[in-house]
Each structure stands twice: as C-alpha cells, then as structure tokens.
C-alpha cells in the first residue's frame with residue numbers, strides 16, 4: 001500500500017481530573033486511549049460512536065488543537081505529534097477542521113466576509129480584489145447568497161452558519177478536512193446539498209475526509225470505510241458496505257439497530273443497551289462494553305489484549321469475548 | 337380493552353394554540369417577517385413535529401412562544417399565542433420568567449447558548465429548581481444529580497462540578513434536556529434536541545421524553561430535520577417553508593401521502609441506508625430566498641423560478657382531507 005495521507009498510531013489524549021481541597025490531579029479522563037487509523041488520499045473515513053466516546057477529541061488532536069499524551073500523528077509525511085504551532089501553521093492550509101457547534105467556532109464580531117477572507121490573509125494570498133472574488137465564489141459554492149458577505153454570523157439560522165464554517169474550511173483547498181458532525185445541524189435538503197458538495201469537492205480536488213457523525217445513513221452514504229469507536233478505542237473498522245451488511249461487534253450491532261426509520265408505525269427490533277454509559281474517568285479495566293452489559297465473561301477480559309484483528313479481508317474487530325459471537329471470537333484467536 | 341393512545345390524543349385538551357402568528361425582525365432592509373401567519377395547536381399528550389429547511393422560521397416560531405426573541409430587533413407583530421388560559425403575546429417579562437422553565441421547558445438548538453460557560457452545571461441545575469420550586473439547597477442538589485442520572489450522564493456526582501466546556505457535545509445537549517425537564521413542565525419545546533446525540537443515546541432520550549410525557553400528560557413541540565425521528569416520535573407534523581406552514585397532517589399521512597411539492601422534495605432528499613454510496617442525492621432545486629426578497633404568493637414557486645400568477649397572491653390554506661391541511665398552490669399541489 002502507498003503511504004497514507006494521514007497515519008495515526010496508538011494515540012492517547014487524556015485530560016486531568018482535579019479534585020479535593022487543593023485541586024490536585026486525582027485522575028484522568030482517558031478521552032482517546034490508544035487509537036490507530038490511517039486515511040488515504042481521496043478517501044473518506046467515517047467515525048461513529050456513542051456520545052462522549054472521544055470522537056471530537058480525536059479530531060481536535062489530529063489538527064493539533066490539543067496535544068496528545070502518547071502516540072504518533074503523521075500527516076503528509078510530516079510527524080506533527082509534538083510540532084509547535086509555528087511548525088504547524090504552513091500545514092494548516094492542507095489540514096482543516098469543520099466544527100460540531102458552529103457558534104463555538106465562528107467569531108460573532110466578524111462579518112462573513114472577514115471570516116472567509118481570513119485564511120487567505122493569514123497565508124498571504126491574493127489582492128483585496130481577488131479575495132473579494134474568492135469570497136463570493138465560496139459563498140456560491142456552499143449555497144449562500146452573495147449578499148451574505150456583509151452580514152454577521154448571528155443573523156443566520158443554525159444551518160446557514162454551518163455552511164459558513166464549511167466555506168471557511170474549503171477556502172484554501174486543503175488535502176484533509178476533519179469534519180466533526182458537519183451536517184448534524186442541517187436539515188435534510190441542505191444536508192444532501194452539503195453531502196453532494198463534499199463528494200464533488202472530493203472528486204475535483206482529491207480531498208480526504210475524516211467524517212465524524214452519528215447519522216448512520218449519512219455516514220454510510222459518504223464513507224469508504226467506517227471506524228466504530230467505543231470509550232476511547234476503535235472497536236470495529238471495515239468498508240462501509242461490509243460494516244452494515246455484516247457487523248461483528250455487539251456495540252456496532254446495537255448502533256445499527258437504533259437508527260430511526262422514516263416510516264411511521266414501523267416496528268423494528270431494537271437492541272436497547274442496558275446499563276450506564278461508561279465514564280472515561282477511571283474506565284473499567286477490562287472490556288468497556290462487556291462491563292456495561294454485565295457480560296459473564298467480563299472478568300476474563302481484565303488485562304487481556306483486546307486489539308483489532310482482521311477477521312475478514314479489511315474487516316477489523318476487537319478480539320473481545322464479551323462483544324463477539326463465540327464463532328467470531330474463536331476465529332479472532334486463531335489469527336496472528 | 338385498552339384505548340389506543342393515539343385516539344385519546346385527538347380528544348384531549350388543547351394546551352397551546354398559536355393563531356396567525358407574525359414575527360418580524362427590524363433590519364437595515366426594513367421590518368422583515370421571519371414567521372408569517374403561522375397557526376397550529378398542541379394538545380396534552382401530543383407531540384407536534386415541525387420540519388422545514390434551515391431558515392424557514394422554526395426556531396423563531398419557538399422563540400416567539402417563550403418570548404425569547406433576539407432583542408431589540410425581534411418582535412411579534414400580530415397573532416395570538418394561547419397557553420392554557422393565558423395570552424402569551426401580551427404576558428409581561430415577569431410572567432414569562434415564571435412560565436419558562438416551570439410550565440414550558442425549552443431545549444435550545446445550540447447547547448452552548450443555553451448554558452452559562454462560567455457556572456458549573458450543578459449550579460445551573462440547582463438554580464432552576466430553586467427559582468421555581470420550594471426546595472432547600474440540599475434538596476435541589478439531590479434533585480439535580482437525579483436529573484443527570486435520568487439523562488444518562490455517567491458519573492453524575494462528579495459531573496456536577498464540571499463547566500460546560502469540559503463536556504462533550506452530546507453531554508451538553510443532555511444537560512440542556514435535563515434543565516428543560518427539571519420542573520416537569522406541561523409543554524416542552526425541543527429545538528433539535530437530539531442532533532448532537534448518537535443514535536443509541538438518542539433512542540434512550542426520546543424514550544425518556546416520551547415516558548415523561550405520558551406520566552405527566554404533557555405535550556411537546558419537536559423541531560428536527562431528522563425525518564426518522566419525526567416518524568418515530570410525532571403524532572402530527574407541520575411543514576414550514578419561507579416562514580409559512582405549507583402542509584400540516586397526522587404523521588402517517590405526511591409520509592404516506594404528502595401533497596405539497598415541497599414536502600415531497602424534503603422526503604426524497606433524505607439518504608437511506610439503501611441509497612447507493614457516494615452518489616449524488618436528490619436535492620430541492622434553487623435556494624431559499626432571503627427574507628427581504630420573499631414574494632406575497634407561493635414561495636416555493638418563487639424558489640423554482642416559476643413564472644406566472646402563483647407568486648402574486650398568497651394561496652389559501654385548505655383542509656384537503658380530514659386533518660390534512662395544505663397551502664393550496666395549484667402548481668405545487670396535484671389534483672386540488
């Protein structure tokens with residue numbers, strides 16, 4: 001295989017938990033706890049998983065908005081794991097992020113024009129006239145009237161604001177965009193426009209995406225491969241067709257069964273997850289999912305190696321006796 | 337024999353009646369109507385869904401009901417909002433403060449705007465109880481922890497001390513849900529309550545909201561663009577376009593026999609699990625006009641750039657079959 005555009009190896013991002021009278025560090029939120037993945041040029045990797053399992057933290061670490069505790073991030077041949085912000089700045093052109101909560105990422109005191117012009121100015125591109133032209137093109141590209149340029153983010157609806165975020169991310173024609181729930185705030189019709197736009201941009205510019213979302217129909221539509229994350233770890237990874245047709249991990253199965261169906265009165269067999277959502281503060285020592293569902297084999301998994309095994313060609317799953325059928329687990333054990 | 341719950345709904349008491357509501361913003365371009373004669377009612381035990389593209393006025397409708405319009409530019413120009421036996425349009429600020437959070441719970445679209453970033457979530461929850469209920473601080477604290485448990489926040493006691501930025505997007509959303517449900521309101525207005533949640537938590541939260549609704553015989557207005565959620569949760573659906581209601585019908589009708597071309601377009605643009613991956617999705621042609629350019633007549637015809645008389649006069653809103661209402665534009669509705 002040729003070198004991937006992005007390679008993440010055994011990445012860990014922990015946040016300190018402070019407590020007690022002296023506000024000393026008494027533990028850690030193990031938000032991302034040993035994640036490995038890679039994305040090829042022109043590929044879309046979907047990332048799904050329960051709320052709080054560490055998807056946004058992983059995305060932010062990749063664009064180095066936070067610093068990892070351990071592991072390696074190699075982007076386009078550069079090891080950026082511990083690179084300083086000054087070293088990263090030139091790479092920012094190629095590595096962009098679209099955020100989950102648009103109100104978090106757009107400065108409400110800046111006009112849309114100045115938000116969209118900023119990336120060009122930071123990288124010293126174009127004359128004011130050219131930049132004006134580019135801003136208009138960007139707005140058109142994401143389906144906003146050109147009159148929007150002189151408005152401020154608060155004058156837009158939630159969905160319109162998200163399109164401004166997308167326009168900013170594609171401004172410099174990056175190689176990889178980390179998309180953190182880019183269409184969650186959008187209604188279905190704009191969502192399909194934005195997905196079409198993202199697919200078109202990918203075809204035109206050979207863009208890659210890490211696409212974080214929880215709408216599984218959307219993720220399936222846009223992704224080549226999908227990674228399923230559970231409590232800081234990837235538990236299953238396969239091509240999107242394969243993952244939906246043939247899920248192996250119990251959590252993936254539950255996830256797929258929970259997709260709401262747009263057919264009123266439709267009765268479906270839903271696997272309801274019992275037990276509490278686990279906390280990444282002092283996570284269980286063994287299989288996190290096994291702990292949650294109170295699996296009889298949980299005790300066995302403490303200290304066990306639960307890393308991914310290639311159970312079928314390009315289909316990886318955690319070798320976890322609590323989460324696999326007996327057959328699949330036996331198969332995993334026979335693998336190197 | 338048990339009576340079907342949906343049948344019960346039809347005859348229950350009307351809790352909220354919105355009648356020809358007009359809400360406008362004072363802008364440089366003049367007074368612009370974001371909500372233009374919108375009418376609907378919600379009965380006890382019922383869930384009303386509001387769908388429509390970004391910018392069509394869903395949130396402004398919701399904010400009008402609880403009188404939280406952006407100030408000083410937003411105001412209600414005309415129409416009435418009757419909640420129980422009160423007229424909310426003319427209610428004072430003090431009256432509204434008593435109603436909000438107590439009788440009407442609101443879940444906002446962007447969680448960060450509803451949470452105070454400089455207070456711990458424990459403090460914010462406790463305040464909500466202390467403001468509306470005769471409780472001691474200790475009781476309020478206990479009730480708050482219980483609310484966090486109810487919305488499936490892991491390690492709730494520890495989380496009480498966290499600030500909003502320390503939580504994941506989905507957790508923040510659940511905090512807002514907890515705040516809205518804390519005082520057991522009669523009506524919950526939920527603006528995209530589950531967009532930041534993954535499907536398994538979404539299924540649990542929707543289940544939880546439904547349980548509460550049944551237990552308290554309360555009502556809900558659910559604003560979402562996820563038609564799957566609408567199909568699974570709502571009894572009746574209002575479809576908005578350009579600040580107006582273009583179609584309103586019981587949920588099965590909307591999905592089985594949509595009448596307005598706009599509703600049909602919305603339903604078609606949604607990706608399904610069986611749409612071929614990485615293909616272009618159907619989109620509704622054209623763009624939503626900005627407020628100042630809206631015509632008097634059929635705004636969907638305007639979007640499709642149809643020439644003719646349909647854009648001149650506002651189409652009547654007619655009951656095309658029992659309980660099924662549609663904006664009767666002859667070009668958008670077949671066999672009128």
Ligand SMILES: Nc1ncnc2c1ncn2[C@@H]1O[C@H](COP(=O)(O)OP(=O)(O)OP(=O)(O)O)[C@@H](O)[C@H]1O
Nearest residue numbers: 155157158159361370390391392393394395396406
């Ligand atoms: N403070 C404001 N000043 C001027 N116009 C506004 C303001 N807030 C909203 N609008 C306009 O009112 C219209 C309706 O906005 P609203 O937020 O209700 O849309 P929405 O249907 O909730 O969309 P979304 O699905 O994106 O949340 C939009 O055209 C928006 O631009």
Ligand SMILES: Nc1ncnc2c1ncn2[C@@H]1O[C@H](COP(=O)(O)OP(=O)(O)OP(=O)(O)O)[C@@H](O)[C@H]1O
Nearest residue numbers: 015031051052053054055056057502503504505506
């Ligand atoms: N700055 C921070 N300080 C402390 N803890 C944090 C911080 N940011 C995130 N966390 C914690 O890390 C965990 C993972 O959060 P993250 O935002 O990555 O989840 P997520 O998978 O994106 O969830 P969602 O689907 O809800 O957006 C959570 O337990 C969260 O509380």
Ligand SMILES: [Mg+2]
Nearest residue numbers: 055056100505
């Ligand atoms: Mg997130």
Ligand SMILES: [Mg+2]
Nearest residue numbers: 158394395445
């Ligand atoms: Mg809205």
